Amino acid sequence: MIDLSHPIATGMTVYPGDPAVRVRAALSIARDGSAVAALELGTHTGTHVDAPAHIVPGGRTIDRVGLDELIGEALVLDPTRGGAEPLSSGESIGIERLGIERLSRVPAIVIVRTGWDRRFGGRRYFRHPHLAPEAAERLCELGMHVLGVDMFSPDPTPNPGEEGAFPVHEIVLGADGLIVENLRGLEALGERAQLGFFPLPVRGGDGAPVRAVAWRQSAGGRRRG
Template sequence: MCAPGIVRSAHDNATRTSRRALLGALGLAAAATVSAPLARAVRPSRVVDLTHTLTPRLPVWPGNPAPTMVPVARYEAGGFAQHALAMWEHTGTHLDAPVHRVPGGATTDRLAVEDLVAPLVVVDISARAGDPDATVTRADIDTWQSQHGAIPDRAFVAMYSGWEQRLADPGAFVNLDAKGTPHAPAFSPEAAEYLVTQCGVVGVGVDTLSLDSATSPDYGAHTAILGAGRYGVEMLAGLATVPPSGATVVVGAPKHEGGTGGPCRVLALV
């Protein structure tokens, strides 16, 4: 049995130790609380705009009208300027919602916002773009994965063909044949099917006017992508300035009720 003084001394030492341990634990918790927001707030080294500027001179799908912008309010009459915009949904850098191809599919206002921010994968087929009917194939995807690793889950996969080099000549960009059919690089239906069924992508994009090549008369790439509830983005810009992997894409999709698609602002965070 210990003397009363020894018991009091032992109790005091134990209390001090517990307090020190408690303060240390609180300090670690506070540090973790502070560091977590800081980690989330880290800015990318570059923000790259993957969007073409909408102008009346921008190439559009054959038969679609060019976008227009008409002044409807002036500083001199009320103090504010305003324009009325007129364009079809699928104009410029724009999104294809599932309902664009699939009856009953998701409309622009029903897209999951989580799917609009995704790892960006860029598949470069520009070396083959001399053939206007070149497509991203399953072999291209396999080659990309052998060089960069597996496509991340819920990624956005974009084709870079370099087609925007034709932008100054709208006729060359649309590239109609004698029958009035446009020809430009796109995704093969097989590659599109593989991306949605085996890679779990949230969306697919191209730097041309269509996800589909003219060699796919049944719109196989559109059907595979939009039919699986994913979205497409057509007429992307600037893909040559972002890495093939490691960036994040942010798709500023339109949100109008019942929309089949619409012009969007697309950014890459590098």
């Protein structure tokens, strides 16, 4: 299996305004007979899934999302494939850049691979590209239910203190879909991949950290395990 998740660690990069992450020792083997860590983090820490309740009043919470919605074959879209120019900071990724203008159907899970995960932990990570709203609308029309990205968000990330706009969130979560953010290592995947996202079942949660994985394919093209 291929791990597509960022490790959770004290002081890790978080979305502007989100709770800071702290992992500290609460019990120790020497003192208490067992080791237990205390975690302080937000529901959108690291690699995580947004439930509709993230922005939709009365929307589904993460504990009402079925695991079957988050497992299956995914289409991996790479806007830099085929000799296209590398993506630039703040670039809007449209339908043609994604190469979906001639598609008639997509799987329920669609991943957009930008390579921006290599900047995770640095200031440039905040200035990631983003998905054009019309591209998100088109993907939903084609059958997408889960959108995954290797960036903070499929929408632009605002500067600290600024109010953000979330048109792609409104389109996808507004259709009762799901968004997986801060994926990493997508260069290990082909155009089609078997993926699984396993969130913490936070009761009433607007989202949750996930362990995101891809299954390696055997030489014959069939999934191992």
